[in-house]
Amino acid sequence: MLALNEQTPEHDDLPESLQEIADAIGREGAMHLVENCGGTRVFVPRKMRVQHKLVTLLGFEQARKLSQYFGGETLTVVRNAQLLRRERNREIIRRYDAGTGVRQLALDNNLTERQIYAILSSMP
Incomplete structure (x- = not known):
């Protein structure tokens, strides 16, 4: 332990x-x-x-x-809003990689499509 x-x-x-x-x-x-x-x-x-x-x-x-x-x-x-945002963004990227569309990600996360694209563009 x-x-x-x-x-x-x-x-x-x-x-x-x-x-x-x-x-x-x-x-x-x-x-x-x-x-x-x-x-x-x-x-x-x-x-x-x-x-x-x-x-x-x-x-x-x-x-x-x-x-x-x-x-x-x-x-x-x-x-810890910053940590929650980072976790949310990781989940958005994971779901996008698994095939979820930008529109659906925006709706599910109460974000705009533009915000989703910004999150996806921050991928390393």
């Missing part, structure tokens, strides 16, 4: 507070927390109950893991 403050390569673009959450529940779970709770504080109980909002949000197993690491603490979940 990783020490909580030990960076992993897949987490090194995350802010430190989010890296710790990602170490506990994985990057996908941490990003799900940001998307749904970013900019707020979330209390993590020592004993996770099925009715807790974190269980509804993350599923029982991830919520339990979060409780193991942070039980009794209040986490400040960063908003």
Whole structure:
């Protein structure tokens, strides 16, 4: 098991507070927390109950893991709009490469076609 403050390569673009959450529940779970709770504080109980909002949000197993690491603490979940935008853009590029059209990508992401073309032109 990783020490909580030990960076992993897949987490090194995350802010430190989010890296710790990602170490506990994985990057996908941490990003799900940001998307749904970013900019707020979330209390993590020592004993996770099925009715807790974190269980509804993350599923029982991830919520339990979060409780193991942070039980009794209040986490400040960063908003991190830049990271969310980067993740969104990666997903747009991935979907475009898989054959989704620019129009559909624009509709799905509440963006203009021009914005989608700008994202696609930023591909390395």
